Amino acid sequence: GQQVMQIPQYQHVQEGEDFTTYCNSSTTLSNIQWYKQRPGGHPVFLIQLVKSGEVKKQKRLTFQFGEAKKNSSLHITATQTTDVGTYFCAGRGSGTYKYIFGTGTRLKVLA
Amino acid sequence: EPEVTQTPSHQVTQMGQEVILRCVPISNHLYFYWYRQILGQKVEFLVSFYNNEISEKSEIFDDQFSVERPDGSNFTLKIRSTKLEDSAMYFCASSAQTGPAPGGYTFGSGTRLTVV
Numbered sequence: 001g002q003q004v005m006q007i008p009q010y011q012h013v014q015e016g017e018d019f020t021t022y023c024n025s026s027t028t029l030s031n032i033q034w035y036k037q038r039p040g041g042h043p044v045f046l047i048q049l050v051k052s053g054e055v056k057k058q059k060r061l062t063f064q065f066g067e068a069k070k071n072s073s074l075h076i077t078a079t080q081t082t083d084v085g086t087y088f089c090a091g092r093g094s095g096t097y098k099y100i101f102g103t104g105t106r107l108k109v110l111a
Numbered sequence: 112e113p114e115v116t117q118t119p120s121h122q123v124t125q126m127g128q129e130v131i132l133r134c135v136p137i138s139n140h141l142y143f144y145w146y147r148q149i150l151g152q153k154v155e156f157l158v159s160f161y162n163n164e165i166s167e168k169s170e171i172f173d174d175q176f177s178v179e180r181p182d183g184s185n186f187t188l189k190i191r192s193t194k195l196e197d198s199a200m201y202f203c204a205s206s207a208q209t210g211p212a213p214g215g216y217t218f219g220s221g222t223r224l225t226v227v
Contacts, residue, residue: 033215035154042202043154045215088154097142098167099216101154 002027004091006102014110019079021105023072023089030094032065032072037104038085046074079109113137117203117219124193124226132188132222134203143186144204144216145178147171154202160186193226200224 003026013019023032031050035043047056049065049072056063062075072089086106090099116135124130136143145157158168160178177189186205190197200223204216 035215037154042218042220043216045217048215090154096167097161098144098156098159098169100156101146103153 002091002093002100004089004100004102006087006089006105008105009103010106010108012108012110013079015081016078019076019083019107021074021087021089021107023074023091023102025070025091025093025100027070027093029069029091031092032069033090033092033099034063034072034074035088035090035101036085037088041085043088043101076107079107081109081111083107084109113217115203115205115217115219117201117222119222120220121223122225124224126195126226127192130190130193130224132190132201132203132224134186134188134219135184136186136203136205137207137217138184140205140207140217142166142206142208143178143180144206145188146202146204146218147199148202148221149199157188157201190224193224195226198224198226 006023033048034046036046037043047063052069053067054065060077064073076083086104088104089102092099118133143160146154148154156169158172158178159166175191179187200221202221203219206216
């Protein structure tokens with residue numbers, strides 16, 4: 001079945017440093033979503049990417065969808081302590097309505 | 112901002128007992144989902160529900176699990192005979208449409224199920 005992996009599993013950065021998490025799917029995706037889960041919280045929708053090669057920005061966050069629609073990345077510029085949490089990608093294959101969540105990247109930001 | 116509401120927030124049950132987890136999705140959403148997350152692990156798909164029937168389910172969603180939308184607002188997940196490995200956080204989610212849903216899924220705050 002479809003598998004979605006993310007690297008790294010954990011990342012500790014100093015406040016102000018950049019952070020990137022990478023998401024790779026075993027199959028081609030129709031679209032991909034990104035979620036953030038704060039410690040003890042629930043996943044909160046950040047963004048959706050649909051087109052091959054798409055790039056979207058939200059303030060300090062930049063999201064990319066690969067040309068082959070099998071991978072994606074989330075880059076945070078100049079991290080802040082409020083960025084702490086686990087970032088999940090969630091991919092949807094063709095012919096299905098369900099989103100498969102990636103393994104997640106847990107980000108810790110040291111002040 | 113509209114919310115997905117889940118009750119209870121924490122449920123402790125004896126192994127072999129039945130539990131019902133409740134969710135009130137956002138009122139104008141049409142698609143409903145259950146996911147679960149074992150502590151510290153990834154979010155796993157259980158089932159999707161549309162037009163009063165299951166549209167998709169995962170291998171985890173075996174005969175011990177069932178979902179229902181008994182009235183116009185509630186969406187429930189029943190586990191008939193709980194096992195220790197059912198201990199997890201169960202999240203309900205809803206979306207206005209499936210496929211490239213512009214707003215993504217809205218998740219509830221979850222029910223932490225502990226089977227003892």
